[in-house]
Amino acid sequence: MTALLPTRHDEAWHYSDIAAVAAAWPLPAPENIIVPAGGHYARTIVQDTGSIHQIDVAIGKDATAAVHVLNIGGEYGRVELNVTLHEGADFKLGGVQIGGNAQTLEIITTVTHAEPKATSSQIVRSVLADTATGTYLGKIAVARDAQLTDSEQSVKAMLLDRSATANAKPELEIYADDVKCAHGCAIGELDPMGLFYLQARGLSPADAKKLMLQAFVAGVFEGAGDEEMLTEAALKKLGELV
Amino acid sequence: MLQITNLHANVGDKPILKGLTLSLNAGEIHAIMGPNGAGKSTLGYVLSGRPGYEVTEGEVTFNGQNLLDLEPHERAAAGCFLGFQYPVEIPGVSNVQFLREALNAQRKNRNEAPLSGAEFLKVAREQATALGMDMDMLKRPVNVGFSGGEKKRNEMVQMGIINPALAILDETDSGLDIDALRIVGDGINRIMRRPDKAVLLITHYQRLLDYVKPDFVHVLADGRITRSGGPELALELERDGYKELAA
Numbered sequence: 001m002t003a004l005l006p007t008r009h010d011e012a013w014h015y016s017d018i019a020a021v022a023a024a025w026p027l028p029a030p031e032n033i034i035v036p037a038g039g040h041y042a043r044t045i046v047q048d049t050g051s052i053h054q055i056d057v058a059i060g061k062d063a064t065a066a067v068h069v070l071n072i073g074g075e076y077g078r079v080e081l082n083v084t085l086h087e088g089a090d091f092k093l094g095g096v097q098i099g100g101n102a103q104t105l106e107i108i109t110t111v112t113h114a115e116p117k118a119t120s121s122q123i124v125r126s127v128l129a130d131t132a133t134g135t136y137l138g139k140i141a142v143a144r145d146a147q148l149t150d151s152e153q154s155v156k157a158m159l160l161d162r163s164a165t166a167n168a169k170p171e172l173e174i175y176a177d178d179v180k181c182a183h184g185c186a187i188g189e190l191d192p193m194g195l196f197y198l199q200a201r202g203l204s205p206a207d208a209k210k211l212m213l214q215a216f217v218a219g220v221f222e223g224a225g226d227e228e229m230l231t232e233a234a235l236k237k238l239g240e241l242v
Numbered sequence: 243m244l245q246i247t248n249l250h251a252n253v254g255d256k257p258i259l260k261g262l263t264l265s266l267n268a269g270e271i272h273a274i275m276g277p278n279g280a281g282k283s284t285l286g287y288v289l290s291g292r293p294g295y296e297v298t299e300g301e302v303t304f305n306g307q308n309l310l311d312l313e314p315h316e317r318a319a320a321g322c323f324l325g326f327q328y329p330v331e332i333p334g335v336s337n338v339q340f341l342r343e344a345l346n347a348q349r350k351n352r353n354e355a356p357l358s359g360a361e362f363l364k365v366a367r368e369q370a371t372a373l374g375m376d377m378d379m380l381k382r383p384v385n386v387g388f389s390g391g392e393k394k395r396n397e398m399v400q401m402g403i404i405n406p407a408l409a410i411l412d413e414t415d416s417g418l419d420i421d422a423l424r425i426v427g428d429g430i431n432r433i434m435r436r437p438d439k440a441v442l443l444i445t446h447y448q449r450l451l452d453y454v455k456p457d458f459v460h461v462l463a464d465g466r467i468t469r470s471g472g473p474e475l476a477l478e479l480e481r482d483g484y485k486e487l488a489a
Contacts, residue, residue, distance in 0.1 A: 192293065197330040198340065200290050201400065202318035202348035211343065215334025215383075 012080075015135040015167045017104040020076035021052070030054035030082070037061040037086075043068070044226045046233060047105075050074015056082045059089040061115075068224040071097035071105045072237045080108040085118035093122040094220040096230075098237045099132030099164075106135040113146040113179075120150075125217045126157040128164035129241040135167040138183075144175040153183040158190065158216055160209070160241060209242040210235070243268045243305060243440045244289075244408055250299035250465075251288045258284040260465030261300070266408070271434070271441040273451055273476060276462035277484040282444045283327055285462070286412040289442075290324035291317055304408065318344075319351030321407030323400075325414045329393040332384040337396070338366060340384050341403055348404065369402035373429050390417030398429040409434050410442045415450035427453025448480040 005025050006013035013021065031053075035041040037060035045053055050073055059065045063086075071077050083091050097105040111120050126134035134157060142149045157166035170183040190212050198208035214235060221230040244266040251259040258281045266272055276282050287295045289302065291314040302309040304320060312320065332340070346356040357365070370380055373395050385393050394414055401409055411430070415423055431454060434441045443454060451459075451473065459475040460467045463484065469475065 191330075194330050194332050196292050196314065197326065197332070198344070199314040200292075200318060200324050200326075201340070201344035201404065202315050202351070203344050204315050204347060205313070207343065207347060208315075211335055211340065212332065215332065218334045 017076040048073030069095040087115040091120040095124040129160040139171040149179040248300040273456040323406035325411035327412040391422040
């Protein structure tokens with residue numbers, strides 16, 4: 001845990017709402033999860049009140065962990081995951097953040113492949129309106145002997161207004177030489193021709209937008225135990241933005 | 243049913259339609275033919291309210307209502323259907339979900355009760371079968387990975403499900419092979435050839451008109467209707483070209 005209040009010079013807090021961080025400071029110690037060898041761990045985090053979540057997850061040999069995040073509430077919401085993978089372990093993250101007004105929402109991950117043959121996959125989708133800011137910082141560290149690492153990141157953000165901001169920073173730190181690390185990132189706006197097509201078939205402008213945004217976040221919560229609850233909450237929030 | 247009077251429209255700053263007048267009655271099928279760049283697609287987009295297509299003069303009434311005052315979705319609910327020349331791909335949204343939402347939005351706008359999932363699927367299955375499309379395609383994302391012909395066929399399935407009073411079909415025949423052309427032509431006749439419906443068929447070629455017999459044929463050139471006639475006009479155009487007749 002950082003003892004001093006972070007500033008914008010700290011990379012992991014560069015885009016944060018520092019005043020909101022100061023109000024919550026000092027933060028409690030991060031939650032600590034240890035998944036034993038061969039074990040399975042699943043977790044759903046719904047950040048809907050404006051809070052900071054810091055979670056350390058150590059995934060043992062051949063164990064798996066799946067985390068689904070819906071980051072939608074409060075002035076400032078941050079979900080920070082610090083994941084360490086041991087041999088043959090697997091980590092999956094499906095994250096959606098949806099912000100309007102002046103909300104600042106962040107998902108920050110550090111995924112360390114400490115040993116060989118571990119796999120990790122992260123999908124993050126952000127929808128941002130008004131003057132909201134959505135940030136994803138995703139660091140992947142591959143240790144020297146973590147050969148045959150297979151890791152991927154897919155990060156997309158949709159801006160509903162020109163005044164909204166999306167930040168995305170994938171960061172790879174690789175010391176092994178036989179690894180696969182794929183990452184893709186795109187920031188865009190809704191396709192105006194698609195919106196017109198939907199409206200020409202009878203959907204109102206708001207419903208047309210909502211349907212396209214629903215498609216944009218679809219799939220992220222696939223396989224989550226709370227898939228239905230997460231999808232419903234995401235749709236409700238999308239409905240407030242369009 | 244549809245009355246277009248002295249319609250002028252710009253795309254950006256460029257005038258495309260320059261005083262177009264046209265009248266469609268219920269029970270009629272009109273074909274609009276014309277060379278590239280004459281304003282055929284612009285007419286379809288103006289009638290359905292695409293943003294960026296600005297009417298600068300003239301009026302359009304649909305069943306006595308000022309069509310130009312309505313938003314695109316309100317025009318759809320009023321009974322206008324635009325068949326797109328290039329149907330849009332929408333990844334992640336299934337055809338079935340999209341069409342059910344669209345149909346029920348239109349019904350809501352007309353103060354009709356929404357169709358249940360089962361009722362909707364029955365209608366969808368009927369239309370898909372009639373157009374030789376299997377239900378699996380209807381469950382796929384809208385137009386994603388569809389061939390040109392499949393997209394056009396999908397437009398016709400949509401038209402069958404929505405069952406509009408007026409269909410404006412923008413080059414529905416382009417990109418179709420001979421078999422698909424016949425299927426699409428049969429679809430237009432089956433769905434729209436009714437005493438209470440009308441069709442505006444925008445096309446380059448005579449060949450679709452072999453399947454869908456128009457009552458009237460118009461030549462659109464340089465933003466205006468330059469000639470109108472019966473079905474024989476289409477044959478004349480095919481033989482002599484637009485240059486001769488558009489002048």
